Amino acid sequence: MLGGGVLGAYRHGSATLGGLRPDSDLDVLVVVRDRVGDRQRRKLTRELLRVSGRDGRRHVELAVVVQADVRPWRYPPRGTGPR
Numbered sequence: 001m002l003g004g005g006v007l008g009a010y011r012h013g014s015a016t017l018g019g020l021r022p023d024s025d026l027d028v029l030v031v032v033r034d035r036v037g038d039r040q041r042r043k044l045t046r047e048l049l050r051v052s053g054r055d056g057r058r059h060v061e062l063a064v065v066v067q068a069d070v071r072p073w074r075y076p077p078r079g080t081g082p083r
Helices: 038-051
Strands: 006-012 026-032 060-066
Touching: 038 060
Parallel strands: 026 060
Antiparallel strands: 006 026
Protein backbone atom coordinates (compact mmCIF):
# COMPACT_ATOMS: atom_id res chain seq x y z
CA MET A 1 0.00 0.00 0.00
CA LEU A 2 2.88 2.36 0.63
CA GLY A 3 4.77 0.92 -2.32
CA GLY A 4 8.18 2.08 -3.44
CA GLY A 5 7.93 5.22 -1.32
CA VAL A 6 8.95 3.35 1.83
CA LEU A 7 12.48 4.29 2.88
CA GLY A 8 12.54 2.23 6.04
CA ALA A 9 10.47 0.37 8.63
CA TYR A 10 11.60 0.21 12.24
CA ARG A 11 10.40 -1.51 15.37
CA HIS A 12 10.44 0.65 18.46
CA GLY A 13 8.87 0.67 21.90
CA SER A 14 8.85 -2.30 24.25
CA ALA A 15 9.77 -4.80 21.50
CA THR A 16 13.19 -3.17 21.16
CA LEU A 17 13.67 -1.97 24.73
CA GLY A 18 13.33 -5.40 26.31
CA GLY A 19 9.91 -4.81 27.87
CA LEU A 20 7.75 -6.83 25.47
CA ARG A 21 5.01 -8.68 27.38
CA PRO A 22 2.43 -11.17 26.09
CA ASP A 23 -0.20 -8.41 25.89
CA SER A 24 2.12 -5.74 24.42
CA ASP A 25 1.44 -4.27 21.01
CA LEU A 26 4.07 -3.92 18.29
CA ASP A 27 5.15 -0.37 17.56
CA VAL A 28 6.29 0.21 13.99
CA LEU A 29 7.65 3.44 12.53
CA VAL A 30 7.65 3.71 8.73
CA VAL A 31 9.59 6.46 6.95
CA VAL A 32 8.24 7.36 3.51
CA ARG A 33 9.43 9.61 0.72
CA ASP A 34 6.10 11.32 0.04
CA ARG A 35 3.00 12.16 2.04
CA VAL A 36 0.37 9.48 2.38
CA GLY A 37 -2.92 10.66 0.92
CA ASP A 38 -6.22 10.36 2.76
CA ARG A 39 -7.45 7.50 0.55
CA GLN A 40 -4.20 5.57 1.00
CA ARG A 41 -4.26 6.21 4.78
CA ARG A 42 -7.85 4.92 5.07
CA LYS A 43 -7.01 1.79 3.07
CA LEU A 44 -3.93 1.09 5.19
CA THR A 45 -5.95 1.60 8.38
CA ARG A 46 -8.67 -0.77 7.18
CA GLU A 47 -6.14 -3.48 6.34
CA LEU A 48 -4.31 -3.14 9.64
CA LEU A 49 -7.56 -3.28 11.61
CA ARG A 50 -8.49 -6.43 9.70
CA VAL A 51 -5.44 -8.34 11.03
CA SER A 52 -4.17 -6.44 14.07
CA GLY A 53 -4.94 -8.29 17.29
CA ARG A 54 -6.80 -11.10 15.51
CA ASP A 55 -6.25 -14.85 15.82
CA GLY A 56 -3.64 -14.51 18.56
CA ARG A 57 -1.67 -11.82 16.73
CA ARG A 58 -0.39 -8.77 18.53
CA HIS A 59 -2.00 -5.40 17.98
CA VAL A 60 0.05 -3.12 15.72
CA GLU A 61 0.58 0.57 16.36
CA LEU A 62 1.83 2.15 13.14
CA ALA A 63 3.32 5.60 12.72
CA VAL A 64 4.12 6.85 9.21
CA VAL A 65 6.39 9.88 8.83
CA VAL A 66 7.66 11.73 5.77
CA GLN A 67 11.45 11.81 5.70
CA ALA A 68 11.61 15.54 4.93
CA ASP A 69 9.55 16.24 8.07
CA VAL A 70 12.02 14.51 10.39
CA ARG A 71 15.36 14.94 8.66
CA PRO A 72 17.03 17.09 9.71
CA TRP A 73 15.36 16.75 13.09
CA ARG A 74 13.52 19.83 14.33
CA TYR A 75 11.75 20.50 17.57
CA PRO A 76 8.86 20.49 17.70
CA PRO A 77 8.43 18.05 14.82
CA ARG A 78 5.86 18.75 12.11
CA GLY A 79 2.56 17.01 12.51
CA THR A 80 -0.25 16.10 10.19
CA GLY A 81 -3.19 16.01 12.54
CA PRO A 82 -6.80 16.05 11.44
CA ARG A 83 -7.51 18.50 8.68
